[in-house]
Amino acid sequence: MTISSIEGMLQQLRGLAQVAGGGTASQATAAASASGFAGELQRSLQRLNTSQERAYGQAEAFEVGKPGVSLNDVMIDMQKANISFQTAVQVRNRLAAAYQEMMNMPV
Template sequence: MDNRGIDQLIGQLRSTAQTASGKSATAAPSEAGGVDFAQVLQSALKDVSAAQNEARAMSREFSAGNPDVNIQDVMVNLEKASLSFQQMVQVRNRLVSAYQDIMNMPV
């Protein structure tokens, strides 16, 4: 049984958890010792884009008849890309909602 896809998924989940908790190596600390929000958001967007590109490429390889690509890995990668995109849309929705709440506050 090939556990490569599961191990890769677990690794991505761990890196996402580290990014969310502020322990990411890609996020540079700001002056106050925190995490630069813009850089974390940009890193997350790049991760989502990379997941979608990888899933698309794997799908093309499977469609072309590459014997090294199996349908299980293709479906797992497509689902991971879909979930990461949906997660990013939810983050965007929360940011827009927070922005609207702030803009509606009386001065």
């Protein structure tokens, strides 16, 4: 792996961070995030966030006594969100390990 390809990858990651943080990124970075591995990763993180927000919203609704919100549904949604989060953490760990392994490869 050459330095220029690593720098290109870092630039894409910076662009994704800006998009996630509410900033603007170049059209090339936005197009790259719309498809491929980076796009799928971003969509997965968005689904994870949505799942967690829904679970926390249901928990709050149950706490205030909103009718139609059962404890069973709250607990199931909380567990689903927890499992999704744990999966995302494991994917992150595997990606970091793969990156480290590639960086340690002889040239």
